[in-house]
Amino acid sequence: xxxxxxxxxxxxxxxxxxxxxxxxxxxxxxxxxVALGTQADLDRAVAAAQKAQPGWAATNPQRRARxxxxxxxxxxxxxxxxxxxxxxxxxKVIADAKGDIQRGxxxxxxxxxIPHVLKGEYTQGAGPGIDVYSMRQPLGIGAGITPFNFPGxxxxxxSGVAIATGNAFILKPSERDxxxxxxxxxLFLEAGLPEGILQVVHGDKEMVDAILDHPAISAVSFVGSSxxxxxxxSRGVAxxxxxxxxxxxxxxxxxxPDADLDQVVADLSGAAFGSAGERCMALxxxxxxxxxxxxxxxxxxxxxxxxxxxGVSTDSDAHYGPVVTAIHKKRIEDWIxxxxxxxxxxxxxxxxxxxxxxKGGFFVGPTLFDHVTTxxxxxxxxxxxxxxQIVRAQDFEHAVRxxxxxxxxxxxxxxxxxxxxxREFAARVNVGMVGINVPIPVPVAxxxxxxxxxxxxxxxxxxxxxxxKFWTKVKTVTQRWPDGGVGxxxxxxxxxxxx
Numbered sequence: 001x002x003x004x005x006x007x008x009x010x011x012x013x014x015x016x017x018x019x020x021x022x023x024x025x026x027x028x029x030x031x032x033x034v035a036l037g038t039q040a041d042l043d044r045a046v047a048a049a050q051k052a053q054p055g056w057a058a059t060n061p062q063r064r065a066r067x068x069x070x071x072x073x074x075x076x077x078x079x080x081x082x083x084x085x086x087x088x089x090x091x092k093v094i095a096d097a098k099g100d101i102q103r104g105x106x107x108x109x110x111x112x113x114i115p116h117v118l119k120g121e122y123t124q125g126a127g128p129g130i131d132v133y134s135m136r137q138p139l140g141i142g143a144g145i146t147p148f149n150f151p152g153x154x155x156x157x158x159s160g161v162a163i164a165t166g167n168a169f170i171l172k173p174s175e176r177d178x179x180x181x182x183x184x185x186x187l188f189l190e191a192g193l194p195e196g197i198l199q200v201v202h203g204d205k206e207m208v209d210a211i212l213d214h215p216a217i218s219a220v221s222f223v224g225s226s227x228x229x230x231x232x233x234s235r236g237v238a239x240x241x242x243x244x245x246x247x248x249x250x251x252x253x254x255x256x257p258d259a260d261l262d263q264v265v266a267d268l269s270g271a272a273f274g275s276a277g278e279r280c281m282a283l284x285x286x287x288x289x290x291x292x293x294x295x296x297x298x299x300x301x302x303x304x305x306x307x308x309x310x311g312v313s314t315d316s317d318a319h320y321g322p323v324v325t326a327i328h329k330k331r332i333e334d335w336i337x338x339x340x341x342x343x344x345x346x347x348x349x350x351x352x353x354x355x356x357x358x359k360g361g362f363f364v365g366p367t368l369f370d371h372v373t374t375x376x377x378x379x380x381x382x383x384x385x386x387x388x389q390i391v392r393a394q395d396f397e398h399a400v401r402x403x404x405x406x407x408x409x410x411x412x413x414x415x416x417x418x419x420x421x422x423r424e425f426a427a428r429v430n431v432g433m434v435g436i437n438v439p440i441p442v443p444v445a446x447x448x449x450x451x452x453x454x455x456x457x458x459x460x461x462x463x464x465x466x467x468x469k470f471w472t473k474v475k476t477v478t479q480r481w482p483d484g485g486v487g488x489x490x491x492x493x494x495x496x497x498x499x
Contacts, residue, residue, distance in 0.1 A: 004034040004178050006041055007185040007200035009048035020175040020204070025091030025322035026312040028360030032089075034178050037203040042170070042210045045199040049141045049168035050216060052196030057138050057166035061115035064164055068111045070191035075105055078187065082180060086152055087313040089177035091322040091362065092275045094314060097152075101180075104156030106445035107463045111164035117468050118165065130480045136472040138166030139218040139242065143211045145232065146181070147224045148174035148324050149278045149384075155181045157449070158221045159198055161467040163188075167219075171200045172211060176324055178202055212236045219471065221462070222246065223280070225382070226408070226454045233457035244458040244470055248382040249280045249410030249451065252403040253439060254393070254425065255288045255297055256416035263437075264415045265300045269319070271413075271439035272388040273308055273366050276320045278328075280455075281411050281433075281440045284383060285372075287393045287402055294392045298347070298370060305348050305366045305388070312358060322362040323385060329362040332385030336367055339378035339389070344369040350386060380407065396421065404430035410451030413439050432456065 004022065022032040056064070075082065083097040092100065120134040144158035155171055162169045173181035178200075185200045201207060211217060212235045219242040222232045226247030236243035253271070255264055264286075271283035286301075288294035311318030323329050333351045340346050350365025364386055372379050372389040379389060393399040403412045413435035414425045422436045432451040435441030443449055443464070450461030460470040 001030065002032045004032055004182065004202065006035060006037055006045070006202055007182050008041065008045045009052075009196045009199060010044060020202075022089055022176065022178065023325060023362075024088060025324055025362045026314075026358055028326060028362060032179070034175050034202050036175065037201045037207050039210045041201055041203075042207065042214060045170050045201055046141060046214060046216045048196035048199060049170060052194050053138070053140060053166075053168040056163075056168065056194055056197050059166075061118050064166065065112050065114050067188075067192045068108055068114070068160070068164055071188055071193070072105060072108050072112065074187045074191055075101065075108070075184070078183075082152065082183060084314070085183060086177070086180045087321070089179055090148065090151060091313050091324055092278075093311070093318050093321050094316065096275045096320070097313075100150050101152040101156075103442070103445075104150075104153035104160075107157050107467075108160045110445040110463065111160045114164040117465060118472075120474075126478070127480075129482060130478060132476065132478050134474050134476045136165070136468070137475055139471060139473055140167060141170065141217050142167045142219045142221070142471060143170045143172065143217050145172045145208055145211065145220065145222045145224070146174060148176040149275070149280070150223075151177045151180045152184070154223050155184060157463050157467075159184075159188075161463060162219075162221075162471045163193070163197060165468060165471045167471055168197045169199075170211070170217070171198065172203060172207055173200065175202055175204060208232070209235070212241070213239055215239075218242065220244075221470070229457050230454075242470065244450075244460050244462065245456070246280070246450065246462065247455050247457065248384075248408055249282075249455050250285060250379075250382055250406055250408045251281060251283050251411040251413070252285045252287050252391075252406070253283045254399045254403075254412070254414040254416075255286060255293055256396070256414065256418060256421060257290050257293045258417045259293075259415035260417070261297055261300055264297065265304045267415070267439040268301065268388065269304055269308060273305075273320055273386045276323045276364065277386040278323060278384055281442050282384075283413060283439050284387060285379070285389050285391055285402075287391050287399050289393045289396060289399050291392070294390065298390065301368060301388075302347060305368050308366045310353065310355065310363055310365060312355065312361070320386065323364055324362065326362055328384075329364055332364050332383060332387065335378055335381070335383045335385070336387060339369050339372070339376065339387075342376040342378055344372045344376060344378065344389070374402070374405075382408070396425075400425060400428055404428075407453060408451070408455045409453035410455035411435065411441050413437075413441060
């Protein structure tokens with residue numbers, strides 16, 4: 001059994017009194033122990049960051065970009081090993097693990113262009129002999145608190161932009177699958193990143209609170225459940241920090257009567273059940289518009305779901321693998337029972353699924369509910385598992401209201417051949433990210449990622465220019481170079497708005 005320690009400049013700390021188990025979700029066996037850090041561990045990381053960050057901030061953007069280029073190449077070279085490492089701790093199949101890392105790498109590609117996006121604004125002649133310009137400067141030390149479901153992508157979303165803009169960054173990944181974030185930190189060092197600029201600390205709530213309270217950490221980025229996101233946002237802001245906290249989701253897929261149902265079913269098979277539904281941009285609610293659409297969609301969905309292959313994470317033929325822990329498996333199955341108790345029709349039951357030869361694994365079979373209503377708690381809350389719910393809409397207006405009135409507002413999709421309906425839906429729906437015939441509308445890296453309502457707390461989104469704005473502060477300079485000599489009253493300073 002291996003031990004997973006922090007990646008902190010200065011070597012490992014003294015042995016932690018507390019450790020966490022890292023499971024192999026395919027077998028249920030404990031495969032590693034991770035040190036759960038203390039305030040002293042965080043203080044050491046912060047001290048190293050404070051020492052290194054001024055020099056990194058003073059490094060010109062081109063040189064910082066070259067580190068990003070080198071890092072990108074190293075990740076691509078090590079992709080196979082990283083994907084297998086990620087899969088072994090999370091449980092997602094290798095193809096999904098590679099996608100996890102690749103989507104994070106796309107943000108690194110955006111960061112390779114950081115010299116361009118850091119250019120400020122300039123106004124010549126704002127007043128007599130007066131020019132005004134702005135510059136974007138790093139905050140100092142940032143921190144990221146990342147979830148178990150994307151142990152490659154989300155740490156790269158946060159750390160890439162924070163580091164490229166000149167900050168030092170302290171990453172606290174999920175203690176459930178911490179190895180890939182540590183390995184990414186090692187590859188950053190190999191790429192030429194100075195020691196102390198990116199450090200990885202492990203822990204649970206004790207470490208989270210230490211990060212939120214530490215006076216030297218200027219900004220915190222978080223992804224997790226909505227209740228914890230609200231806690232992180234409230235405590236971080238109270239401590240004077242800039243905070244972006246992304247929460248849960250209950251994404252809807254609207255199926256119009258004119259949609260290509262074969263394509264919809266193929267899309268739903270991946271969007272609802274891929275990665276065992278453990279992603280905030282999964283599509284766990286499908287909304288057929290009209291009874292005829294609902295009946296036809298259900299008829300096609302059932303055989304497609306029954307043909308899904310659940311397997312170990314290394315099975316190249318598997319559509320998805322196990323969920324991350326036994327606790328999470330039980331939570332999903334409890335939600336399935338709740339749906340039954342609340343009166344939804346359980347069409348396909350994934351509870352009690354066992355994979356031959358892996359009876360200790362954390363597997364949940366694909367599950368389908370029909371006749372789900374908005375009053376059911378199983379509809380209101382995020383299940384975060386391979387469970388698809390059919391909520392029938394009477395008409396287009398009803399279909400717009402369903403995601404708009406839900407407590408979460410992360411993503412939504414509409415499937416239609418009607419351009420007017422798609423345009424109208426995209427403009428009116430009260431959700432942050434919209435897909436039109438795209439089931440998982442995660443924006444490309446040079447756009448920005450973020451939901452609305454209880455799916456996000458804070459005013460600035462992840463990556464793209466919104467990410468650059470979050471990890472930097474604007475300084476505006478007003479300068480004047482008089483033409484005359486000392487005592488030349490003709491060149492007396494006049495504020496532009498007064499002249």
